[in-house]
Amino acid sequence: MIIDAHAHADENDIWGWYDPPEKVISLMDEAGIDMAVITPYSDEPGPSPGLENLKRYLAQFPDRLIGFPRIDPKFGQKSIEIFEKTIKANPLMKGLKLHPISNLVKPFAPLCVELIRRAGELGVPVFIHCGDKIPALPLQITRAAGLCPDTTIICHMGGYFHAEEALRCARRQSNLVLDTSSTPYPMIVRQALELLGPNRVVFATDNPAGDPISELQKIRMLHLKPDVEERVLWKNIAELLHLEVGRN
Structure with missing residues (x-):
């Protein structure tokens, strides 16, 4: 069993990005990945049909895909209501995606904090884009x-x-x-496991931006103990999302 904790699927005319679920699943199959958490490229509320696309993709591939709706915190209570309704209405929606660079809201801003706390109350995790630009730096996410x-x-x-x-x-x-x-460095993954323990690292590819085969090889080449590799490749994210799955 392998679960990708971070992938994308969307068909977005405004941005010109076309990554339908069939493309993502084809790349998963090439790498031997069983399931993936997907998010759209556009925030809700907004002019693009990212959330509706996500719902459709989950209905098409309920055994392969798990959804994290991507929400813009700037709309306050409306954003919270959209997120809460989405989670409660669809058992395949298992978390929240925030992208501080696209919505230009600091992770520790009050509107964002309120949304993150609501996710915790609903019992689901939050994925926050973390990269090389303000306002998505590790220190900013840590403050949140x-x-x-x-x-x-x-x-x-x-x-x-x-x-x-x-x-x-x-x-x-x-x-x-x-x-x-x-991160292109396998040893960073090993260092994370040594510092944080085996329960706080999850395998992810950023498919289709990242290559699933290369990302999986990054883990395999570490030659982790079988129980640690199992936790990284699927068990940790399965427990976080309360998935009823097991090893193949």
Whole structure:
């Protein structure tokens, strides 16, 4: 069993990005990945049909795809209501995606914190894009995690240039979980496991931006103990999302 904790599917005329679920699943199949958490490219509310696309994709492939709706916190209570309704209406919606660079809201801003806390109350994790630009740096996400201790927050390992900072931040904040995508260095993954333990690292590819075969090889080449590799490749994310799955 392998579960990708971070992938994308959307067909967006405004942005010109066309990554239908069939494309994502084809790449999953090539790598031997069983399931993936997907998010759209556009925020809700907004002019693009990202959320409706996500609902349609989950209905098409309920055994392969899990959804995290992507919400823009700027709309306050409306954003919370959309998110809450989405989670409660569809058992395949298992979390929240926030992208501070696209919505230009700091992760620790009051509107964002309120949304993150609501996710915790609903019992679902929050994935926050973590990369090389303000306002999505590891320190900014860590500040949000400190304000929302009852919510699990998943993020990249700091992008290409902030991986070590992400590790330091996650070590300080116990509700931060790191995904293995967006860093090209396998040894950073090993270091994360040594610092945080095997329960706070989840396998991810950022498919289709990231290549699933390469991302999986990044884990395999570490030659982890079987029980640790199992936790990274599927068990940790399955437990976070309350998935009833097991090893193949």
